[in-house]
Amino acid sequence: MKGCRSTGVLALVLMLSACRRGQEEAPAPPPASTESPSTDSAPAKRVMPPDMNAALASVAPLVASVQPAVVKVEVRDAAPTRRSRPDSPWGEEGPGGTFGGALPFGSPFEDPRDEGPRQGLGSGFVVDARGLVLTNNHVVQGGTSIQVHFSDGRQQDAKVVGTDPLTDVAVLQLQGKVEELPVVKLGDSDALRVGDWVVAIGNPFGLDSSVSLGIVSAKARDIQAGPFDDFLQTDAAINPGNSGGPLFNLQGEVVGINTAIAGQGSGIGFAVPSTLVKQLLPQLEKEGTVTRGWLGVAVQDVTPDLGTALGVPVRDGALVTDVSQGTPAAEAGLRPDDLIVEAGGRPIASGRALTRTVALKAPGSTLPLTVYREGKKTEVNVTLGTRPDLEGVAARRPVEEPEAPAHQRVGLTLSDMDPRLARAQELPRAGALVTDVVPGSSAERAGLVPGMVVVEASGRPVRRASDLAQALREAEPGESMLLRVAMPGGDRVLRALKAPES
Structure with a gap:
C-alpha cells in the first residue's frame, strides 16, 4: 500500500501522524501464554499512550x-x-x-x-x-x-x-x-x-x-x-x-x-x-x-484526618479558624470550624483558593457560600467588604512631586554662555551651554554631552539657557526637536531631542 499524503497546511499545532510512509505491517500477535487463562479476574487494562511520532512543527x-x-x-x-x-x-x-x-x-x-x-x-x-x-x-x-x-x-x-x-x-x-x-x-x-x-x-x-x-x-x-x-x-x-x-x-x-x-x-x-x-x-x-473583596476570617486547609474529625463527607475546603468581630463574615453568621467548600458556585479546595476567589469579587457584592457546619451542609450569603491594606502597600506609595522643568525632564542641566569659556573653547558667545546630562535620559540618547552649546532649536535662535527651556516647554509632547549645536573647536552638528511627555 502506498503511503498516503497529509492534507492541510503545517501550522502552529502538534501534528500526530495521519499515516506512515511505506508498507504498513500488522502488529505481531502476542506470545502464547504457557499458563491457563484465569477465569477469576478480568484482563488488565492496557495503557495506550498517544502516537507522538510526529514532532512539534x-x-x-x-x-x-x-x-x-x-x-x-x-x-x-x-x-x-x-x-x-x-x-x-x-x-x-x-x-x-x-x-x-x-x-x-x-x-x-x-x-x-x-x-x-x-x-x-x-x-x-x-x-x-x-x-x-x-x-x-x-x-x-x-x-x-x-x-x-x-x-x-x-x-x-x-x-x-x-x-x-x-x-x-x-x-x-x-x-x-x-x-x-x-x-x-x-x-x-x-x-x-x-x-x-x-x-x-x-x-x-x-x-x-x-x-x-x-x-x-x-x-x-x-x-x-x-x-x-x-x-x-x-x-x-x-x-x-x-x-x-x-x-x-x-x-x-x-x-x-x-x-x-x-x-x-x-x-x-x-x-x-x-x-x-x-x-x-x-x-x-x-x-x-486594585480594590478587593474581603470576608474577615482566618482559614486553613483541610486534611483527611480533620475532615473525619469534623464529620464531613469531603476532604477539600477552607476551614474557618477565626472570625473577626465587625467583619462581613461575622455579620453573615460565619463561625469558627465552619468548612467552606464552595464560593459563588465554584469549588473551594483550600484556604488560599478562598482568599483568591474573594479577592477577585467587588466590595459590596453578595457572595453565596456553601458551608459544612457540625457535619450538615448549609448556605450562607455574605456581603463582602473592602480588603484592608494588610501589607501596607498604599501607605508606602511614593508621594508625587511637583513636575520638574522641561529641560530637566529630558535630562539636561543648562547655563548661559560665559565669554571667557567661549574664547577658551572656540564656542559661540551666545547660546545654552549644556553643563550636565543625566545618563539614560532623552538628552543622552540624542547625543548631547556637557560642553556643547545649543544655538538653535526648531529653527529659532537660542541665545541663553531660558530660550531652550522655553522651546522645550512649548513643544508638543514627544515632539522630535531639531537642535543646532556648537562643539568645542567651532564645529556645528545637528541633534534630534525628544520633547518631554505631558
Whole structure:
C-alpha cells in the first residue's frame, strides 16, 4: 500500500501522524501464554499512550506573528541612595528567603551598592492599540523614567498608569503619538494543561527578542510570594531581563506574564496566569490600583484526618479558624470550624483558593457560600467588604512631586554662555551651554554631552539657557526637536531631542 499524503497546511499545532510512509505491517500477535487463562479476574487494562511520532512543527510562524508586540522596557531610577523597595511583596532582596531561592528576575536595580542613578531592563507586551503595555510591577517600581523599545527600532516614553504589587502586575501607557501598534491578545490560562507547549519571548541579559520553547510544568503554584499566588510553572528558558515578558500558547495568545525563577533550580520559572491579569486589567487602567473583596476570617486547609474529625463527607475546603468581630463574615453568621467548600458556585479546595476567589469579587457584592457546619451542609450569603491594606502597600506609595522643568525632564542641566569659556573653547558667545546630562535620559540618547552649546532649536535662535527651556516647554509632547549645536573647536552638528511627555 502506498503511503498516503497529509492534507492541510503545517501550522502552529502538534501534528500526530495521519499515516506512515511505506508498507504498513500488522502488529505481531502476542506470545502464547504457557499458563491457563484465569477465569477469576478480568484482563488488565492496557495503557495506550498517544502516537507522538510526529514532532512539534516549527514555531517560527508563531514567533514572527507575535514578536513585534513584545517590547523592551528600559527603566531609570534617579534616586542617589540605596532603595529597599518596601512596597514590593518580594522584599528588598527578592523573595529568596520565602520560597527556596526563587527570585523575581529582570529587576531594574541589579546592584544595590550603586550610589548613582541606576538603570535596568525588563520586558513587556502591547495589549491594546491605544498604547497599553503590560509588564511586572517589580520592573518599573521606583523608576523615574521609562522608555519602551520595539523590535523594529521604534522607541517611546511610557508612564505607569496602574500597579498591583500583590500580584506583581503593572500597566504602562505609551506617551506621544500612538499609531499602528502591534497587539497581542490575552488568552485563557485556565484552559492550559500540564504538558502543553508554551513560548517565552523577552530580553534576557539584554539580548533583545530572545525566544525559548518549553511546556507548562505545573499550574496553581503557591511560591509564598504573596497572598494570591496562583502561578504557572514552566521549563521554557527564562532569565533576568525576561521579567514582564509574555508566555504564549501555540495559538499566539498570552497565557502568562513571566515573573520569577527558582534561584536554586534550572528550568523552573513562574508566570502570572493571564486569566488573573484579565480580571485586574480594567481596574488597573481606570483606577491605578486594585480594590478587593474581603470576608474577615482566618482559614486553613483541610486534611483527611480533620475532615473525619469534623464529620464531613469531603476532604477539600477552607476551614474557618477565626472570625473577626465587625467583619462581613461575622455579620453573615460565619463561625469558627465552619468548612467552606464552595464560593459563588465554584469549588473551594483550600484556604488560599478562598482568599483568591474573594479577592477577585467587588466590595459590596453578595457572595453565596456553601458551608459544612457540625457535619450538615448549609448556605450562607455574605456581603463582602473592602480588603484592608494588610501589607501596607498604599501607605508606602511614593508621594508625587511637583513636575520638574522641561529641560530637566529630558535630562539636561543648562547655563548661559560665559565669554571667557567661549574664547577658551572656540564656542559661540551666545547660546545654552549644556553643563550636565543625566545618563539614560532623552538628552543622552540624542547625543548631547556637557560642553556643547545649543544655538538653535526648531529653527529659532537660542541665545541663553531660558530660550531652550522655553522651546522645550512649548513643544508638543514627544515632539522630535531639531537642535543646532556648537562643539568645542567651532564645529556645528545637528541633534534630534525628544520633547518631554505631558
